Amino acid sequence: MIADVEMNEPRTASPEDSSSSRQPSRMTLIWHGLLLAWFVVLCLVPDPRPLGTSELAVKGVRLLAGVSDPIARAFATIALRSMGLVVIGVLLVQSFGRARLKVVVPVALVLAPLLAVVAQWINYTYFPIAQQVWFGVVSAVLGVLLGFILRRNVVAMAALVILAVGLFVWGTSTSISDDLYDAARATGLHVLETADEIPKGDAGFEKLMEVAFAFAEDNSHGRDPVLPHRAAILALSVILGDGKVAKVAKREINLARLSQAEKLRRRITLYGRRDLSQHFWVSAGLAVLSDAAKSMTVGIAKEMMDSAGGSGFSFVDLTADRAGTLFTVAATRNEESARAMQARIRDGVVIADFVPNPLDLPEGIGNVDFQVEYGGLGGERTKKIVEEIRRRLDACEGLR
DSSP states (O other): OHHHHHHHSOOOOOHHHHHHHHSOOHHHHHHHHHHHHHHHHHHHSOSSOTTSSOHHHHHHHHHHHOOOHHHHHHHHHHHHHHHHHHHHHHHHHHHTTTOOHHHHHHHHHHHHHHHHHHHHHHHHTSOOOHHHHHHHHHHHHHHHHHHHHTTTOHHHHHHHHHHHHHHHHHHSOSSOOHHHHHHHHHHHHHHHHTGGGOOSHHHHHHHHHHHHHHHHHHTOTTSOSHHHHHHHHHHHIIIIIOTHHHHHTTOOOOHHHHHHHHHHHTTBOBTTBHHHHHHHHHHHHHHHHSOHHHHHHHHHHHHHHHHTTSSOBOHHHHHHHHHHHHHHHHHHSOHHHHHHHHHHHHTOOOGGGTSOOOTTSOOOBOHHHHHHHSOSTTSHHHHHHHHHHHHHHHTOGGGO
């Protein structure tokens, strides 16, 4: 009888038991480690990622959806970038272990988007603009929801994370394709061989475009001219824009050739200004390596940083940025568009057909003035100027 009573008496938790219950389990610590590791990966993986995603991923989307190359590239890029941020939400939910849902839910829904935006901030080296913030927040929240759905099924959760991470790593290109690299290198060498024949100033801008695209046309007979055009734009973006474009493409540059390119770059102008030529070609090159939306985002972000302590926000620079992006779109949209561009450049380049004169637009605007007088990016005055820039760009025959 005494034994029965003792067996039925509730067991009082010892201090050791209480301390043990507060200790995170080994599995929880593993999820913490995975979350930290993945956060570091998202901070360090270069962005914009070259070509947005691998050619295999783009071809897969094209075959499954039956869409054009640019649409397939954009879809694959967005999906894979979102997947990387979704994993943050999934891992965060698991890192809470067996904590009560009423605590985990609000914390996870706040912390996951915060981690996603911070990862973007560190990756981009500037605070993401509104569209990028929303992209990060929505992706992270989706990850949190998936995490709660699969929270009690560790096997399914682990399979989801492995699949997502695997697709992200597989689909995210770390360098441009060998075909594009070889074509861009050949085009660049050809352009530099003609350097002594290139005039100074705006005439040099026009002549170099003609030289590069004539070489592209010579190398596209009987096949799709889109790749040679991408190569020509990429070569000019390194030579006339900035050698750092090649670093984004994860390719080495011959230092002797880089010095030669810098000498040529100093002689070339757009509407009398060397910086505008650089803006045009860097944006054009980034549109080749990533996508048009990303290229434009980089241009806007740079102007915002300049307004905060650099040369000031410039609608002049923004016009050249946008013109470079639209030029790449027009020259590489599809085979028909590429051949139309070949014909236009073959007839002779006129700068006004590709870049409207922006010199009467405001520039050198400090951050305070930009916010107060222009209302920032969403201000009415800014919108009017942006609409004027759009109208001028629409009038450029070479960008259609």
